[in-house]
Amino acid sequence: MTPGTRLLVNAQGERYRFDPGSLSLELLLTGGPGPYERYEIAHTPADLAEWFTGSRLALTAPLTDVQIRPAELAALKELRGALYRVAPALAHGEAQSSDDVVLLNDATAATPRPILAPETRRLAWAPPVTGKQLLGAVARDAIGLIAGERSGRVRECSASDCYLLFFDTSRSGNRRWCSMERCGNRAKIRAYRARTETV
Numbered sequence: 436m437t438p439g440t441r442l443l444v445n446a447q448g449e450r451y452r453f454d455p456g457s458l459s460l461e462l463l464l465t466g467g468p469g470p471y472e473r474y475e476i477a478h479t480p481a482d483l484a485e486w487f488t489g490s491r492l493a494l495t496a497p498l499t500d501v502q503i504r505p506a507e508l509a510a511l512k513e514l515r516g517a518l519y520r521v522a523p524a525l526a527h528g529e530a531q532s533s534d535d536v537v538l539l540n541d542a543t544a545a546t547p548r549p550i551l552a553p554e555t556r557r558l559a560w561a562p563p564v565t566g567k568q569l570l571g572a573v574a575r576d577a578i579g580l581i582a583g584e585r586s587g588r589v590r591e592c593s594a595s596d597c598y599l600l601f602f603d604t605s606r607s608g609n610r611r612w613c614s615m616e617r618c619g620n621r622a623k624i625r626a627y628r629a630r631t632e633t634v
């Protein structure tokens with residue numbers, strides 16, 4: 436699977452690929468507060484470290500040495516909790532709360548460091564990539580979505596029963612579905628039925 440694209444399973448047990456298009460939105464897929472607790476995958480620091488190796492950070496360079504301490508796991512989960520407010524607000528054109536702005540701003544101190552691998556001269560992340568750096572990467576990504584050149588492109592899936600959020604990377608800026616395999620296809624089938632019923 437391409438880093439940054441995740442395999443999701445819906446309530447009917449169907450699997451489909453979802454590319455949220457941005458690191459901070461991708462983190463929402465690891466679980467969250469309230470009803471999202473049942474999707475939690477980050478039970479231990481090692482769980483979340485493993486998850487990051489498949490995240491879209493690995494599109495830039497492989498993430499081979501990720502080290503997250505327990506306090507950093509807690510901080511990442513707190514940031515994730517804030518993103519559950521920040522990201523839907525973005526998709527719906529609403530303002531961010533002052534508390535969430537402070538939380539995002541405080542999280543940006545560190546970031547994974549790109550280096551040239553000494554042996555291959557290829558782009559790599561300076562090891563180890565720490566939880567604090569990952570916190571910074573996620574927060575910077577979110578800030579870019581709110582006020583950077585990527586602002587105005589966070590969308591919620593157009594299906595009425597789907598709340599997945601994604602950053603629209605399409606050139607036309609009119610991506611509507613979390614996944615063509617899932618909601619896009621369901622919409623096509625509905626449109627087809629509607630057409631055939633009116634004929």
Ligand SMILES: [Zn+2]
Nearest residue numbers: 592597613618
């Ligand atoms: Zn959807």
